[in-house]
Amino acid sequence: MSKELPEFLSQVDAADYLRERGVSVEPQTLARWRCTGRYRLRYLKIGNLVRYRRFGLDALVEEHMIAPGGGDGD
Template sequence: MAQRTVVTAQLDELLDEKQAANHLTVSPGTLSVWRSTGRYALPFFKVGRMVRYRRSDLDAWLEARARSSGATA
């Protein structure tokens, strides 16, 4: 049970914009544009001036975008 709690805590780790961008292999500026335009429904938290992303949300967002065939665009 203790290991499950640790794994859950790691998955729900909050990442700053630079860490989140690195996780998604995009630039922090790209994340900023996505947030401001609403291009993608990528959940984030705003704490004062800081923006944070939950690692598990980033992974879920990536998983939802997985394709096994079709156009690349």
């Protein structure tokens, strides 16, 4: 995506945003995570509208980075 992204991304745009960062996630996977609470990914929900913030997606990626040597960076 070469254009500037809005602060809030749709489920499809959020999946594309993660894919561009090397995390292959389908939009349906984001919906599953949201419904099951598997990952603590914050989102905005108003009626049927669901949006994700870019910094929240970036935080999800950072939380799951593994430090060299197999540690989790803690």
